[in-house]
Amino acid sequence: MLLGLLPGLNKAHAEDILNINADAAILVDSETGKILYQKNADKVLGIASMTKIMTEYLLLEAIEEGRVKWDQEYAVSEYVWKVSQDRALSNVPLRRDGSYHIRELYEAMTIYSANGATIAIAETIAGSETNFVKMMNEKAAELGLKDYKFVNSTGLNNRDLKGTPPAGGPEEENVMSAKDTATLAKVLINRFPEVLETASTPKKVFREGTDDKIEMENWNWMLPELVYGYEGVDGLKTGTTDFAGYCFTGTALRDGNRYISVVMNAKGDNGQATYKSRFDETKKMFNYGFSNFTKQEILPENYQVKGQKTVPVVKGKEDKVKIVSKNPIEMIVKNGEKENFKPVLVLDKKKLNEDGELTAPIKKGDKIGYLTIESPEDGKLEFLSEKDKGNIQVDVVAAENVEKANWFVLMMRSIGGFFGDVWGSVSTAVKGWF
Incomplete structure (x- = not known):
């Protein structure tokens, strides 16, 4: 202890x-x-x-x-x-x-x-x-x-x-x-x-x-x-x-x-x-x-992090896009310790708006961020240099295309959003009377 x-x-x-x-x-x-x-x-x-x-x-x-x-x-x-x-x-x-x-x-x-x-x-x-x-x-x-x-x-x-x-x-x-x-x-x-x-x-x-x-x-x-x-x-x-x-x-x-x-x-x-x-x-x-120690596959190609399988999208025909790892993560691991390593998804903040959304159009294969691993146990992931840590990072990419919605769809969404906001305000006010 x-x-x-x-x-x-x-x-x-x-x-x-x-x-x-x-x-x-x-x-x-x-x-x-x-x-x-x-x-x-x-x-x-x-x-x-x-x-x-x-x-x-x-x-x-x-x-x-x-x-x-x-x-x-x-x-x-x-x-x-x-x-x-x-x-x-x-x-x-x-x-x-x-x-x-x-x-x-x-x-x-x-x-x-x-x-x-x-x-x-x-x-x-x-x-x-x-x-x-x-x-x-x-x-x-x-x-x-x-x-x-x-x-x-x-x-x-x-x-x-x-x-x-x-x-x-x-x-x-x-x-x-x-x-x-x-x-x-x-x-x-x-x-x-x-x-x-x-x-x-x-x-x-x-x-x-x-x-x-x-x-x-x-x-x-x-x-x-x-x-x-x-x-x-x-x-x-x-x-x-x-x-x-x-x-x-x-x-x-x-x-x-x-x-x-x-x-x-x-x-x-x-x-x-x-x-x-x-x-x-x-x-x-x-x-x-x-x-x-043996070289093992820690995470496979096309891996999706639980609870983070998609990223929201604005101005697209779809409102989200599926994301996957481009390559597997392989590493020398002590026998029996493979399960100690957990996935960590890091999205590219430069590609997200202030609400954490991607903006359409998005092409299949576009890099969205990267996936790496970490260990809760001290000393399990030490490298010779910071640069070497990149050896356990793989790109995370869009798994599908998301086309940009046309002007009419965007306009209707905007109108719907406007009336939705108005209705939400009225509904809140009415609830307040009672």
Whole structure:
């Protein structure tokens, strides 16, 4: 009863149901952005190499817009050469006098989290990493992210960069909330699904057939072919620094349902952080999602809300018009909770007069408003953003034509209305005498 009276406690309880051992975590439906589980999802924390999700987005956008080409060659800068030689970091060493295609640098970044290759991509897109960092922060704002700060393109601590950092202080790192990290992953996957073809590659040889060849094993060990393989996992990005801890943005597809997960500074049950911790905690969330949620039709096409099946009409041959939903409302729902959701009809006030009436003529299919759903239970309908809430809205349209009445009918109605008003006044007066 106390949990019901205190919504804050109820929400906290909901967040603890999986006992995720991480500073922050979130699980969302990739199609609608509906949140299935969250823990400290708005807390701003280090993201380490999960940063590269943004770098991937900006590269794929540049490719799409023709500003960068896959076969474009990059000549290695002194800065990139120095960073790429540090094998204590994740890297494929690049030759000082070398020339590399953008596609192989992209593969090294996405599969092997190669930091030198990542900076090379940043320089290709923006001319310098400093300019690229500005683009990252601007794109984050454009995408509606709220809690973030980018100071480099890789996710490294600035002290690991060779020279003056592109932005921020000498010990700064990139930070973001779990919710914003999931939002960025959702935008990337939905706009550029081809990223998963590379992100799901378990192993690849960089510069195969040359003296510079390097075996690249994907750091995402939840890919089905690797040591902690999980059915359906095909992305997306790990991250590790002393500041951020062990982090992972994962995504998995089963039976047509795709989920996105984020864990930040994951730890084991004993409180110790290990490389495996992030995958164990991610597995908990994926098991929860795939075992307990399914996509269901909440309201069918041509649905009519009880008590609101028609809207009154003026100046028409009929005095009302039937309205229906244009499409069904479908959503990922926890098993057994479909009946918790109730329809909500919202009419377009701009199309109604002050008496709440539509004015004829009305054509079949004209949009009258929209239909959505709500839940009386706290936390059942949370989304990554306000924009995502539109995924559970469908148009409500007129189900039939209502022609405008001709002048004679309108005149007779007006006369009838006049005498009706007069008779009503007389009748009231006469009743008053007695």
